[in-house]
Amino acid sequence: xxxxxxxxxxxxxxxxxxxxxxxxxxxxxxxxxxxxxxxxxxxxxxxxxxxxxxxxxxxxxxxxxxxxxxxxxxxxxxxxxxxxxxxxxxxxxxxxxxxxxxxxxxxxxxxxxxxxxxxxxxxxxxxxxxxxxxxxxx
Numbered sequence: 001x002x003x004x005x006x007x008x009x010x011x012x013x014x015x016x017x018x019x020x021x022x023x024x025x026x027x028x029x030x031x032x033x034x035x036x037x038x039x040x041x042x043x044x045x046x047x048x049x050x051x052x053x054x055x056x057x058x059x060x061x062x063x064x065x066x067x068x069x070x071x072x073x074x075x076x077x078x079x080x081x082x083x084x085x086x087x088x089x090x091x092x093x094x095x096x097x098x099x100x101x102x103x104x105x106x107x108x109x110x111x112x113x114x115x116x117x118x119x120x121x122x123x124x125x126x127x128x129x130x131x132x133x134x135x136x137x138x
Contacts, residue, residue: 005075005083005108008115013068013089019061021053029109029116036122063100064093081110088125101125 008027015023028049034041043049073087084107091100103126107119 003114005085005110005115006073008108008117009070009073009085009106012117013070016057016060017067019057019065021050021057024053024057025049027117029111029118032117033119034122035120060091060100063091065091065099066094066096067092078107083108083110083115 012024012027015027025046028043030046030049031042031044032049034043034052041052043052069090069092071088071090073085076084076086078084084105086103086105088101088103090098093099103123105119105121105123106117108115109118
């Protein structure tokens with residue numbers, strides 16, 4: 001069980017490093033949503049989550065994946081038991097060469113059995129933040 005969102009994130013990354021989908025799936029609260037620039041996937045059940053996790057692991061393995069480093073982690077409480085985590089994942093191969101870098105934004109929810117991912121967004125490692133002008137109420 002993970003007591004904080006950051007502990008969950010660390011445990012999730014370590015689970016991914018095992019390259020075993022069944023180790024990754026318990027970190028998802030089902031249903032959950034995965035968003036990437038190329039599509040959106042709503043995962044309703046454990047069997048589908050297992051297939052998706054296996055696909056993500058296979059993609060990483062095709063690049064020679066060995067481990068993940070996490071940097072620039074931010075955490076914002078949205079409501080009691082609801083937190084946004086963001087940062088950058090850097091993936092490395094067996095020679096410790098960087099093979100991928102991408103940003104992540106996760107919405108995680110805490111319950112009696114720990115924190116789990118309910119929305120996972122993968123995006124560019126650097127994103128721009130802008131302040132919109134005031135919206136008109138007319």
